[in-house]
Amino acid sequence: MVDLWLLGQATTSGLLLGCIYAVVALGLSLIWGVMEIVNFAHGDFLMLSMYLSYFLFTYLGLDPLIGSILGFLMGLALGLIVEKGLIEKVLGSPPIVTILVTFSVLLIIRYGAMAAWGPGVKTLHPWYFMAILDLWGVRISMAYLIGALISLAATIALHIFLKKTYTGIALRATSQNRLAAELLGIDARKMYTLSFCIGVALVGLAGGVLSTFYYVIPEVGGRFCMLSFVIVVLGGFGSLLGTFLGGLIIGVAEEISAIFIPPVMKDVVAFIIFLLILMLKPSGLFGEVAR
Amino acid sequence: MRALRMIKAELSTKAGRIFNAAAIVAVILPLVVRDQFFINAMMLVYMYSIIALAWNLMNGYTGLLSFGHAVFFGIGAYTLMLLLYRGVTPWIGMLLGGLLSAGFAFLLGVPFSRLRSHWFALGTLVLGEIFLIVFANWRAVGGALGLDQPRRLLLSPPSIYWLNYARPTPYYYLALGILGLELLLLYAILNSRPGYFFQAIREDEEAAMASGINVTLYKCISMAISGFFTGVAGGIYTVRFGYIDPYAVFSMMRISVYPVIAGLIGGVYSLIGPIIGSLIFVPTAEYLRAIVGGTLGSRFQGVHFASFGIVLLIISMRIPEGLMGWLEMRGLLKPLMSSGGGSDER
Numbered sequence: 001m002v003d004l005w006l007l008g009q010a011t012t013s014g015l016l017l018g019c020i021y022a023v024v025a026l027g028l029s030l031i032w033g034v035m036e037i038v039n040f041a042h043g044d045f046l047m048l049s050m051y052l053s054y055f056l057f058t059y060l061g062l063d064p065l066i067g068s069i070l071g072f073l074m075g076l077a078l079g080l081i082v083e084k085g086l087i088e089k090v091l092g093s094p095p096i097v098t099i100l101v102t103f104s105v106l107l108i109i110r111y112g113a114m115a116a117w118g119p120g121v122k123t124l125h126p127w128y129f130m131a132i133l134d135l136w137g138v139r140i141s142m143a144y145l146i147g148a149l150i151s152l153a154a155t156i157a158l159h160i161f162l163k164k165t166y167t168g169i170a171l172r173a174t175s176q177n178r179l180a181a182e183l184l185g186i187d188a189r190k191m192y193t194l195s196f197c198i199g200v201a202l203v204g205l206a207g208g209v210l211s212t213f214y215y216v217i218p219e220v221g222g223r224f225c226m227l228s229f230v231i232v233v234l235g236g237f238g239s240l241l242g243t244f245l246g247g248l249i250i251g252v253a254e255e256i257s258a259i260f261i262p263p264v265m266k267d268v269v270a271f272i273i274f275l276l277i278l279m280l281k282p283s284g285l286f287g288e289v290a291r
Numbered sequence: 292m293r294a295l296r297m298i299k300a301e302l303s304t305k306a307g308r309i310f311n312a313a314a315i316v317a318v319i320l321p322l323v324v325r326d327q328f329f330i331n332a333m334m335l336v337y338m339y340s341i342i343a344l345a346w347n348l349m350n351g352y353t354g355l356l357s358f359g360h361a362v363f364f365g366i367g368a369y370t371l372m373l374l375l376y377r378g379v380t381p382w383i384g385m386l387l388g389g390l391l392s393a394g395f396a397f398l399l400g401v402p403f404s405r406l407r408s409h410w411f412a413l414g415t416l417v418l419g420e421i422f423l424i425v426f427a428n429w430r431a432v433g434g435a436l437g438l439d440q441p442r443r444l445l446l447s448p449p450s451i452y453w454l455n456y457a458r459p460t461p462y463y464y465l466a467l468g469i470l471g472l473e474l475l476l477l478y479a480i481l482n483s484r485p486g487y488f489f490q491a492i493r494e495d496e497e498a499a500m501a502s503g504i505n506v507t508l509y510k511c512i513s514m515a516i517s518g519f520f521t522g523v524a525g526g527i528y529t530v531r532f533g534y535i536d537p538y539a540v541f542s543m544m545r546i547s548v549y550p551v552i553a554g555l556i557g558g559v560y561s562l563i564g565p566i567i568g569s570l571i572f573v574p575t576a577e578y579l580r581a582i583v584g585g586t587l588g589s590r591f592q593g594v595h596f597a598s599f600g601i602v603l604l605i606i607s608m609r610i611p612e613g614l615m616g617w618l619e620m621r622g623l624l625k626p627l628m629s630s631g632g633g634s635d636e637r
Contacts, residue, residue, distance in 0.1 A: 038409035040416070047571035090608060095408035096356055100555070100607035103358065103412075107548070107600025115593030220591070222543075226417040233410070264428050271421045 005137070010139045010255040012138050016148035018251020023151040023206045025228035025235070026158065027199035033175040033238035034195035037087065037098050041105040043221030043230060045078060045200050048109060049207025050216045051117065057124045057211075064126055068150065068208020075204025079197035087196065088189070106221070114218040122216040129212065143213040150209050154202065155244060160242070171195060175238065226267060229273040236284030245285060249273075294479035298309050310563070317467055321460045321625035328581070331459040336573045338465035338527050339549050343557075343565035344473055346550035351511040351559035352481060354493030356408065359415030361546035362422045366392040367522025368540040369426070372438045373527045381454045385526035392522025393515040400511030403444065407496075419543050426537035437536025444533070453529045462531045469527065470566070473520050478562060489513050544596050549573065552599060555606045558613025567614060572602075 024046060031039050052074055053067030062070075082105060090097045124276075131142035162168040173181040174191040182188050203224075214220070231250050235242025250270050257269040277284060299306050321330050342360055349355040367388035374384035399418070406414050426434045440455075449456045456462070480486050488509045491499040500506050529535055539545060549563065549572070557568025580595060610617050 032409075038413050040413065056557075086604070086608070093611070096350070096559075097607050097611050099356055099409055099412050100611075104600045104604035104607065107603065108597050111544075111593045111596035111600065113593070115590050119589055119593070120493060133540075178437055222420050225413075226420050229410075229413050229417050233406075237410070262428060264424060267424055268421055271417065275402050278405050282405040 006259055007256065008138055010201070010259055011252055012140060013144055014252030015248055016140070016144040016251070017255065018248035019148040019151040019155070020206055020247075021224075021227050021231060021251050022247025023154055023209075024203050025231035025243050025247050026155065026240060027206075028228045029232050029235070029238060029240060029243040030158075030202070031199040032232070033240070034171060035087075035091075035192050037102065039122050039196070039199060040099065040102040040225070041082075041109055041221075042199075042203055043223070043225030044106050044109040044113075044204040045075060045221075046210070046224050047113060047205040047216070047218060048078070048167040049074060049204040050211040050214070051113065051122075053059055053208040053211040054122050054216050057126065064124060064208050064212045065146065067211065068205050068239065071204035071208035072201045072203070075201035076197045078204075079200030079242055080193065082200070083193045083196040088192070091192070096119035096195030106225075110218055110221060117218070119218060124211060124216075126212055141213065147209040147212060151206065154205055158198070158202070159240075167194070221291050223267065227270065230270045232284075233274055234277050236286040239284070239286040242284055242286030266280055294482055296473070296481055298478060302333045314471070314478075314607055327459055332464050332577045333530065334463040334466050335577060336569050337463070337470045338524050338531075339553060339573045340569040341466065341470050341473055341524040341527070342521050342546070343550035343553040343569050344470075344477060344562070345517040345524075347476060347554045347562075347565045348480075349513055350490070350551075350554060351561075351564075352486070352493060353489040353510060354408070354496075355510065355513065356412040357415040357517075358412055358543070358547050358551065359417075359419040360517075360550055361419050361541045361543060362415075363392040363396055363518040363521035364525040364528070364546045365422060365426065365516075365537070365540040366395055367439075367525030368529045368535050369432060369434055369525075370522070371526040372440065372535055373432065375444065375529075376441055380452055381526065381530045382452075385523055385530070388526045389519040389522040392525070393519035396518025397511045397515040400514040403505065403514075404507045404510040410613045416543070416547075417545055419541060423537055423541040426541060433536070436538065437534065438540070440529075440533040449588050455533075459531070462527065465493050465530075466524075466527050469520075474562070474566075477516075481562065485509065485512060544599070548599060548603075549576075552603055553575055555603065555611070556612055558615030558617070558619075560612070561619075564613050564615040571614075607631040 016024060024042070028042050031037060041272050049068070049071035051107065053064045053072050056062040056067045056070065057064055087098065090101055113211030126143075128142035128146060133140045133142055133145060160168075162172055170181065170186045171191050171194060173184065174186060174188050175195075178188050181191070227250060231246040232243055233246075234249060235244070250273070253273060254266040254270055258266045261269070302311060304311065317333075320333065342364065345358060345363075346360050349357055367385070370388035370391050371381055371384035374387060375381065379387075383611040403411060403414055426432060432438065444453055444455045447453065447455065451461075454461070454465070481489070488499070488504050491502065491504055492506055492509060492513075496506055525540060528540065549569075553568035553572045555568065556571055557566065558564030576595075576599075583591060583595075606613070612620065
């Protein structure tokens with residue numbers, strides 16, 4: 001028998017997890033919005049950041065939260081390297097080429113990590129790993145809470161950056177109409193690089209946060225690639241608000257469905273939601289029609 | 292029959308004669324070469340060629356890039372295995388596996404045709420992950436352990452009815468025969484109305500729609516044909532190896548990525564390109580796995596697959612038109628299959 005307490009419990013942890021999922025998906029959505037490129041290696045940049053956080057914690061004793069800030073910086077650097085080194089060279093090519101380039105990056109990172117660090121599962125246990133916060137009867141995992149707060153802060157920071165700063169406005173202008181933005185003197189190429197760097201940096205941050213409670217394996221990126229894809233479609237392509245709400249919805253839907261079905265199958269629920277959205281409302285909750 | 296006449300004309304050209312000679316070599320190869328590993332590797336080449344051709348009908352001709360062909364492959368493999376337990380001959384199992392896979396692909400086309408280029412590809416990638424999760428946790432079909440072929444097949448004498456041979460040669464001919472059939476059928480399709488519609492959709496979806504082509508329907512049809520042959524290839528895998536598990540048949544790296552790399556090496560705007568790509572890529576990968584694989588242990592898999600990524604990166608950045616397109620552009624080769632034109636488009 002499912003009682004209300006269990007539902008409330010699942011909803012709470014779903015919302016917290018959803019915030020973190022949302023940050024991962026925001027990166028994907030931002031890159032798509034500006035560059036019209038899907039970064040297939042998205043989840044695998046996340047994996048790299050999780051490994052960074054793991055190594056910093058295991059060998060230097062650095063807290064994963066500091067690790068997540070370093071993950072953010074590593075994301076900026078990696079984004080710059082991949083964008084400048086590979087993607088910029090194929091920008092005018094047909095979509096298949098850009099898809100294959102980021103897909104190759106996925107293969108190289110994922111299986112390069114497997115070659116370097118082995119296929120085994122790694123976990124790290126900071127002090128708040130098992131800590132529980134009791135809030136009027138609802139028990140909240142400390143790691144989830146900290147992760148959600150950091151993710152929320154990152155989302156708000158991204159929002160302020162996009163709405164208030166000159167660069168942010170230029171970025172949005174490029175995503176709305178590249179030609180018009182260029183006529184106004186915005187260097188679209190620079191905006192492409194910037195959006196890719198920010199997108200990868202966001203997953204870098206999320207990777208550090210996730211490593212506090214999620215296992216680390218080379219293939220972990222696959223699941224987050226899937227989740228962020230579902231979230232972006234649910235929220236509407238390129239809509240950042242939609243993406244954030246989509247993250248919350250998927251987080252809650254997965255946690256609640258885990259009460260009723262074996263927890264390993266909860267991703268299937270997310271995928272079914274995705275199929276339904278595609279059939280019934282292909283523009284997603286807040287977006288334009290898929291391009 | 293117009294298609295048959297065209298094939299006849301095609302085969303009388305210079306490239307056609309090379310094709311004929313290659314086909315004869317393929318048929319007599321097992322009679323000359325006794326190396327079982329080699330025959331097995333060639334059987335795999337044909338099996339992957341079947342998938343690569345099917346994959347390329349979607350990618351090269353309809354403009355739908357798929358990273359999830361393992362899904363169709365796995366459906367075919369599981370269908371045949373489950374029917375073996377019911378005492379059905381693998382011949383019917385293979386056909387039904389293909390049809391089931393085709394039906395699934397057709398239905399999948401309804402939501403997936405809403406997704407354009409990048410998102411379609413990402414969707415197929417995600418679909419593969421989902422199928423892996425479902426089948427690895429589905430007890431009734433063996434879960435993560437997979438399924439062995441029924442014991443009595445192992446004990447009964449080898450027969451063409453059960454296809455339970457130990458040596459690879461019969462499977463070599465099985466795969467070769469199906470590949471030949473697929474090649475003929477795809478050639479006929481691509482030189483008829485649906486084939487032109489597929490290519491119209493690839494070139495410009497809006498324009499195709501404006502010309503009165505039912506884009507969703509023809510995307511679904513393309514996916515169904517592709518799914519059918521990939522499902523049949525899954526059946527070949529099942530009868531050859533007699534054992535399937537979700538990590539093998541729904542594997543992104545072992546099934547889904549092979550046709551992508553093979554197709555790109557050979558050239559995606561030609562019918563014959565993916566076969567040439569498979570001929571180059573599959574033996575290389577198989578021999579590397581057999582020779583180097585043992586010495587490096589589990590990490591080898593990482594090196595092996597990462598090298599796939601490097602190969603794919605170099606091809607897609609340097610010669611996205613593939614070997615056939617590269618030869619064509621240098622005038623070294625007249626378009627082998629006339630329907631494969633347009634390699635300089637897009």
